[in-house]
Amino acid sequence: MSLAVLAEIFTIHNLLMMNLGLFAGIVIGAMPGLSVSFAVTVLLTMTIGMESIPSMFMLLGGYVGGMYGGSITAILINTPGTPNSAATTLDGYPLAKQGRAGDALKAALYGSTIGGLISAAALLFLAPQLAKIVEVIASPEMFAICLFGLCATISLSKDNIIKGLISALLGLLVCCVGLDPIFGTGRMIFGSRSLMAGFRPVTCMLGVYALSQVLFECNTARQKGDSGTRGYEISKSALRLRDLLKYWKTILKSSVIGVIIGAIPGTGGGISAMFSYNEARRASKNPEKFGKGSIEGVLAPETGNNAVTGATLIPMLTMGIPGDAVMAIMLGALTMQGITPGAKLFSAGSIWVYAIMGGLLVINIFMLLQGSLFIKLFVNVSRIPENILLPCIVVLCTMGAFAISNSMIEVAVLIVFALIGFLMKKFGIPVIPFTIALVLGTLCETNLRRSLMVSYGDPMILVRRPICFCILLFSLLLLVYPTISKAIKALRKRAGEAAEK
């Protein structure tokens, strides 16, 4: 079987797709303002009509490359290309100011590669074990897990849980449009045949992530006009792999942090990078160097954020639960290809899932090669003026949406969801719970209904089963915790003020 998997991975077509995805991911990731989810959404348009393995390799390449690409501008101009690289600016930019940009970029590349490789290895070993457990999970527990995934993403909008909840509920409502999953009756289709299949998550995400970004960035692009950003000087790096491996403890710890955080739905590379940075500073022999240009301060967050790439695939491939926005997009892409992620992928003896997991290892190695060979090119490409990019995105998204079902209805849905995404961002409603709900909605409803059918309509089945009850309780805690902690802090502050008086 392992030979068959290797043969599946190492075809010229697959290797080409990995590299194309990586290249595009690094370039998009390096452009400030464009996120990893944007990179994967744009690449998604190219995968329509492709076979599932090369298309997944292209998307994974975009994901891994985007994670690393964000560090380039974080180091050179103190502006993280993606939010995941925010922690890299803390030491990367001071290093660049000291004339050691080459060292910082090399540390980021090696850190990202090692983190990515460890994460891919963790995926390869943990996912089949988890799949065995998931296989015995019944509908009530599956419903609880779906709800947990949703609550975890909602809890990320700490400032306003209410807006996060509204976002998720809107996503679930959009999911209800189309044919009912059990009886097949039309729901909220207003007599339109085109709506019978419902809104395709992929088209909605293309609108919400990619096209809405055009509306969101157009003012900035207009202000900048034709002017690209200035050229950057990159000093030649004197660092060798040996020098970086001195920090093996930091690399290992950051990788473990990344794997653990990545496997939890609702988290992501940004959180992992911050945790890794703080841990590296805490454990360092020279904590005073952090923030002033420490190689360890670049290595830790970059290892941490790329170490989530394989781990986020664990809940997605074993349970069909996307941990973050990128996974939601990938899940949408898989559904479009007719593949339903879940434990059955592992038990059915298909090599597909192992090819995907093994491919992630290869992608990380290619990232090291591309990063070493083309770094100057990536730096220059990141200077392309934004105003030329935006119309290109419009054309790409429109053709991509049309290609999903060769129908103009998809283009109309794309445009409507672009406006929805823009308005959501404008009024501070988080977009991620909306997209996660889009892909989890049907799974959530189907499992809830199955559970109620089994219990003859008694909703107490969700409470009576201990595992299900614990997951539901934990989900509830995730939602109320930010509010409670805020209230406790306010009470403490008041008590402190009263004591002072």
Next chain:
Amino acid sequence: MDRKKAKTDIYMMLFFIILSLVLLFWVIPTQIKVTAMMEVESFTPKSFPQLIASGLLLVSVIGFVKSLIVYWKLGVCGERETAEKRTAGQWREALFPYVIFALIVIYGLLFKCFGIIPATIIVPPIILWCLRCRKWQMYAIFYAFTAIIYLLFTKILLVPIR
């Protein structure tokens, strides 16, 4: 949070309250038909959308009350809404995304009526112009890029784009 933002939140929550009421009392009852056979089940095709719409109503009401309290508290603290007038530049900045959106809609309509090539020749260059792109090379790069993408979709991915 400033008072203006709290006021925006009040209007937003009001919008969601109205939306959920419309869903609960008009869209769901008229757009989801439940037959007698389905009625036997405790969970009909209507139940899930009703549950979600009720949840949306509940959350928006809580959000509405919360925003009202914040707005009132900020008023008590003496914070006043600054009734400053928007300058022409600020208006332009606020409306510009909607102009681009209108152009995207026109692009979609032209695509539907005349096909992708005429639509791409006409609309995106207008967007480029609106984005203050004045170098002819940029237009050339844009057309080269779209030509490659068009060929990719039609010749390699075999998408029947007109």
